[in-house]
Amino acid sequence: MEKCQFCGNEAGFLRSAYKECKQAYEEGTACILEIMSKAAVAQSDLPVLRETVHKVASTSYSM
């Protein structure tokens, strides 16, 4: 049995991660990239940006 690379639980035969974990990770990454690119364009202030990224990251990478 392979272990899920995101949560460490057994992922199943020939699987490196749960589909749900991988999806959450990819959505979180895409979301952060989107925030970053928007912030770069809008020149938004850094504390707010950092707070938002942290929020997304804690939701997506908490597993």
Ligand SMILES: [Zn+2]
């Ligand atoms: Zn997992």
